[in-house]
Amino acid sequence: MKGWMGKLRVLTLLGSIALVLSGCGRENLTxxxxxxxxxxxxxxxxxxxTVVMLFVLLIVMILYVTVLVRFRKxxxxxxxxxxxxxxxxxxxxxxxxIPIILLIIIAVPTTIATxxxxxxxxxxxxxxxxxxxxxYWWHFNYNGQEIQTSQDLYxxxxxxxxxxxxxxxxxxxxxxxAISGKMDVNPENENTMYIEAYEEGVYWGKCAExxxxxxxxxxxxxxxxxxxEFEQWVSDMQSVDPxxxxxxxxxxxxxxxxxxxxxxxxxxxxxxPIQVGPNLTNFGDRTQVAGIKEHTKDxxxxxxxxxxxxxxxxxxxxxxxxxxKEEANKIADYLLQLQPSEITSESxxx
Ligand code: HEC
Ligand SMILES: [Cu+2]
Numbered sequence: 001m002k003g004w005m006g007k008l009r010v011l012t013l014l015g016s017i018a019l020v021l022s023g024c025g026r027e028n029l030t031x032x033x034x035x036x037x038x039x040x041x042x043x044x045x046x047x048x049x050t051v052v053m054l055f056v057l058l059i060v061m062i063l064y065v066t067v068l069v070r071f072r073k074x075x076x077x078x079x080x081x082x083x084x085x086x087x088x089x090x091x092x093x094x095x096x097x098i099p100i101i102l103l104i105i106i107a108v109p110t111t112i113a114t115x116x117x118x119x120x121x122x123x124x125x126x127x128x129x130x131x132x133x134x135x136y137w138w139h140f141n142y143n144g145q146e147i148q149t150s151q152d153l154y155x156x157x158x159x160x161x162x163x164x165x166x167x168x169x170x171x172x173x174x175x176x177x178a179i180s181g182k183m184d185v186n187p188e189n190e191n192t193m194y195i196e197a198y199e200e201g202v203y204w205g206k207c208a209e210x211x212x213x214x215x216x217x218x219x220x221x222x223x224x225x226x227x228x229e230f231e232q233w234v235s236d237m238q239s240v241d242p243x244x245x246x247x248x249x250x251x252x253x254x255x256x257x258x259x260x261x262x263x264x265x266x267x268x269x270x271x272x273p274i275q276v277g278p279n280l281t282n283f284g285d286r287t288q289v290a291g292i293k294e295h296t297k298d299x300x301x302x303x304x305x306x307x308x309x310x311x312x313x314x315x316x317x318x319x320x321x322x323x324x325k326e327e328a329n330k331i332a333d334y335l336l337q338l339q340p341s342e343i344t345s346e347s348x349x350x
Contacts (some may be wrong), residue, residue, distance in 0.1 A: 029204040031177040037196040038180030123162040131165040133172030133185035136218040146271040150278030156230035173209035197224035213313035219291040236341035242270030254334030284339035304328040
């Protein structure tokens with residue numbers, strides 16, 4: 001009875017661990033289901049080194065168990081000492097050469113992949129985006145396209161897109177696990193990398209460097225669309241008129257409030273280079289509010305009234321006049337109209 005209960009306990013424990021861990025994987029946020037070039041290369045290396053390590057583990061375990069069983073102290077042979085092999089040249093050579101070979105097997109493909117992924121040769125002919133990491137949001141400036149946007153990075157599938165990355169404050173790290181490896185984003189120097197998505201989709205990105213109280217909330221998205229759709233998105237973004245008057249009375253009042261409350265001081269609409277806060281040109285098309293909250297009117301209102309309750313330590317809190325619920329509702333009505341393009345996360349199949 002006791003043994004049976006014990007087994008049941010172990011099973012329950014394992015079952016609940018499995019249940020909890022199964023929540024960890026999220027497609028489009030995992031390096032184990034690669035959807036891009038860098039992620040694919042990384043997974044190849046992960047598999048290679050895991051296989052090598054398992055091989056070493058297996059050999060060591062076999063030797064260990066063999067020695068344990070064969071050379072145990074046996075009844076009647078208590079004084080028996082097995083043959084001593086210390087300093088045996090053949091053995092020493094074997095266990096020096098084998099690890100060297102294993103290390104070469106890992107090192108050569110790793111070095112090749114490292115150089116391959118750091119290659120910036122193709123950047124002159126490709127799409128270049130300047131990426132700025134800020135506490136706690138991401139800004140994207142499409143070189144030579146007059147497009148500025150934040151939080152959602154649109155890219156065409158099947159092409160290398162070069163990212164020139166800098167931080168406006170502390171060190172951040174740009175990481176879209178399903179598409180590519182990580183790259184540090186530093187305040188002093190520009191780091192470059194390229195990403196390439198194979199399939200259309202919305203890929204989740206994370207800041208992978210502890211950068212302050214809301215570090216874990218510094219999420220962003222890479223939205224990969226077909227090259228034709230991307231071109232459409234570019235021209236939609238380029239034809240935005242920042243001064244266009246909103247539709248409907250409340251939204252128009254919201255638009256006025258947006259100016260009166262000094263929101264314009266930090267947030268640009270259109271291709272203005274202001275980067276104190278996220279560019280809101282296509283805010284109505286965003287997948288999330290402030291990168292993390294579901295994109296609903298309620299959450300937008302909550303953000304405008306009390307951003308601190310959503311992202312502690314963010315740089316908007318306290319830097320604008322108080323906004324009442326009624327005013328926030330009107331501003332939200334206006335902001336939700338900022339939908340310049342039909343190309344959104346939905347058309348990317350998500
Ligand atoms: C002092 C500069 C500043 C002012 C003024 C300001 N904001 Fe912000 N705002 C920010 C920053 C910085 C963020 C990004 C916060 C974060 O994600 O960490 C932000 C984020 C936002 C977001 C979320 C954007 C996104 O991409 O999801 C909205 C919406 C917003 N602000 C609306 C407003 C409105 C409306 C006003 C005026 C009432 C306003 N802001 C005034 C700096 C400012
Ligand atoms: Cu960060």
